[in-house]
Amino acid sequence: MAKKTFAEINEKIKKGEAVVLTAEEVVAMADEQGLKATAEKVDVVTTATFGPMCSSGAFLNFGHSDPPIKMAKVWLNQVPAYTGIAAVDAYIGATELAEGRDDYGGAHVIEELVAGKSVRLKAIAQGTDCYPRKELEGYISRESINEAFLFNPRNAYQNYGAATNSTGRILYTYMGMLLPKFGNVTYSTAGQLSPLLNDPYLRTIGVGTRIFLGGTQGYVAWHGTQHNPSKARGENGVPVGGAGTLSLIGDLKAMTTEYLKAAVFKNYGVSMFVGVGIPIPMLDEDMARFVTVRDREIKTTLLDYGVPGRSRPTLKVVDYAELKSGFVELNGRKVRTAPLSSIYKARQIAATLKEWIERGEFMLQEPAAPLPADATVKPLDVKELD
């Protein structure tokens, strides 16, 4: 087939002629019409995920008070924010907890800002000749502050290990509550809808890729932390377990709480559900093969969170068709499975992104630079103190 370029696809989008399908719809089309026809007819495939992503947060610039203050410590609704940058800049991390609480944190502050609610700001400073003020307390909101942009160091994990628990007690983890003696299995990707599983070698996703983020348009800023394209892959190129990651950026002021939600995991802490959608251009037949990946072809490791070490033992390899069926077999027993990432929401995002592209409101952006293709993840092995 003739190859398509980003520019040619964008030309079709502008004219309202682009054929856009979600990653689920394209599987159905390939089943009926074959890969070749699918590659020719379809221009863009929309992918999405809506899962808890701890490595999230927002940069805020509060604006200058009179007299001005160089904030040394900042709290937003009693949640400490990092302010070791310029005078009135701060970063509020999603997992930072409010002082004295374990069920309210940075993610809640971000959600309240997005909802347009007032947030209590407290700041203290040493006081300088150019920034004499030493204290400030009052309310801010999305409207009142200069800038607010989400900047998430690691989102949209390309696959992730499923979790279970061999111990005799309930484990409270970021993978949810894991019941004793392999009482359940949880998993956290959208499977065949998930962005990086539809472009396993990240051919079309790189620095500058325009995406759906939190209900508005955002961008891939960089590869995510712990980006690991060297992970073992199946024959179809799809990594078995957590591999590639993305660092994402977008205007918080334009986001909606429908696609950005604080989450509390008991005895673990606070995280944030982030809605991410990525359009994948159908450049050629290879891409058609990638975007038609099916749940049964995506495999991941089932890990025992009962082992508290860095490398949790893999109990077995499972695929997403099994995980999504509601049960997996483990040690000759049927064990209940449950998702943590909302497939319902992911479908909404993929459909919304499809609509934006069909209406010509969202153009594809060719990456300015590719993401690393051969990085590995280093463990933390500190040099012990003498």
Added chain:
Amino acid sequence: MVKERFTFVFSPETYDKPITYHLVKDFDLKLNILRAEITPGEEGHLLAEIEGEEDNLRRALEFLAAEGIEVIPTHRQVTVRQEECVHCGACTAVCFSGALAMNREEWKMEFRPEKCIVCGLCIEACPLRIISVGFGGGKAGEA
């Protein structure tokens, strides 16, 4: 025949009444105790599934009321603020009775209160904190 689940709430004065005996013997009801917390001198709770003729069940409930025992149907005990749910599925990981389950077509979480045994695990498992329960005599639905 009807089958329903109830929580019986005993006061310090009523905790020692042999009500299961009366329900079985006097009203011909099939009684399956799912959960019980009864401490002499204090309030007690008993969660049971009751099966029997509708008329017998009605008379039994009247008898319990006359004995001073509060009866709360379980479907009034656990409340899910479903309009706020993002359908992540975390609650379904811990729900053994199957009251909270994913609809695997739409991938929406569905709550079937008649299956609930009011174990309370879902309250801790829900990342949005939108599930509440009132086993301790409270009626979550009215909170």
